[in-house]
Amino acid sequence: MSALPWHLLPDNSTVDRDGSLSIAGCVLTDLAAEFGTPLFVYDEAHLRTRCREAVAAFPDGVAYATKAFLCIAMARLAHEEGMALDVATGGELHVARMAGVPGERLVFHGNNKSTTELKAAVEAGVGTIVIDSMGEIDRLESVLEGAGKTARVMIRVNPGIEAHTHDFLRTGAADSKFGITLADGLAASAVRRVRSVPSLELVGIHAHVGSQVFDVASFSKTVEVLAAFVTSIEVPALSIGGGLGVPYVEGEEAPTITDWGAAIRSAVAATGIEARVHAEPGRAIVAQGAVTLYTTGTIKEIPGVRTYVSVDGGMSDNPRPVLYGSGYEVFLARAVTADRDRPVRLVGKHCESGDVIVWEGKVPADLEVGDIVATPVTGAYGHTMGSNYNMVPRPPVVFVNDGDARQVVRRETHDDLLARDLGMDRV
């Protein structure tokens, strides 16, 4: 059976003479020894390269969707590389602000923004608020009135498109909680309503049809479906959202950010849309930039059934397999190019049978207890979707660059787990 497909690893991966993997000059097994496991390791130059590629592919404006991976270092990095930042909650807004990102470089999303969140967005001078529902127009109007301010807004429309992806990742189909339906004149009436409010400036139309979409035709289709509407209302910008897929396992391939931008631009040109085109990639910026390191513990062979290899993390650092049935690869950090001829299921330490990291994994035959294994393509929706389930502390995040390893988020401690618990005051 096969070695790990190299294209799943971060850009600056190299094999050392002894067969072990280094990223940006840092040996993975050394990082595990220094920072412990589980550990998220991000290739900083890889992240910067993807941001630059996005800025080049969408010269009119591109925002990094922070929900894919967010901490102060990442917010700064995306900002430094010229991306705006998408935030969708007061919490994401707070992190972006604490990172020093100016309000005008932020785009505020969300299908249920609270009045408090709208106030915070207005207060921060957020560059664009993306209105998601009719009711939000009223709420925003009254928040602006109270603050004596104005806001630039886009309207998120739901084009009624079935993007080819997992049901939970599909956001542009007719039956969705997101956006204002394009059909039946609903989006057009939202435009009229927004234009009747003096404190709102309509700067564009927004659509985001789903995530982990591999076929750029889904995006071209969105542009086609929106063309007549966007042209008729004469708005300055059209945002096509994010959603570009990335390969996670052997045999998968995805278009590059550059291909994606070219496909969207040609669809826009073909339909005669004159608006500027914006985009909001999340996953495509960060997913392949990281690997997660784990230490193997219990190895259980069930004769005639399968072998379970347990590691020291699980659904608390990567809930995607249990949420979506997502597939991943696994490799041995000390032997990255070795043939992986032993089928195993890589599982976590949580009290849950669904706590799986790799359903159908392959590892080299000599894998032992105490080995460092790694799962590639874990830079998106792992750290941000993690939890404290079973009171398992969340892993640290390390950025590696030019032989240096910089810890940007420390490991959670057992005391951190009690930081919000008021019970101690009473004993």
Ligand SMILES: *Cc1c(COP(=O)(O)O)cnc(C)c1O
């Ligand atoms: C999630 C999301 C994105 C980013 O999606 P990816 O699949 O990570 O690229 C962009 N825009 C909006 C509105 C989103 O909800």
